[in-house]
Amino acid sequence: MSDYSEKGIPEIAGEITSYLAAHRKAADTLEGVAGWWITRHRVEESQQRVQEALDLLVAQGKVNREPLADGRMLYSLNEDDSADG
Numbered sequence: 001m002s003d004y005s006e007k008g009i010p011e012i013a014g015e016i017t018s019y020l021a022a023h024r025k026a027a028d029t030l031e032g033v034a035g036w037w038i039t040r041h042r043v044e045e046s047q048q049r050v051q052e053a054l055d056l057l058v059a060q061g062k063v064n065r066e067p068l069a070d071g072r073m074l075y076s077l078n079e080d081d082s083a084d085g
Helices: 009-022 030-059
Strands: 063-067 073-077
Touching (some): 009 030, 030 063
Antiparallel strands (some): 063 073
């Protein structure tokens, strides 16, 4: 018998329902759910958090942001920042 709350099962169930809410016609096998739905949800969430961190560093003047021709942004160390991290 499994204790789902100790193994993060409610969090995984939340990720699955979030994916299904955003992709109403989705259907997949166990392997697809684990490899695509959960992974995609975590990547999207991770990218959002990384974007927020980059925005903070840009606002603090520690990181430069330069637009690329394709619309993406390129981030680099602001060498002019006098703070040492």
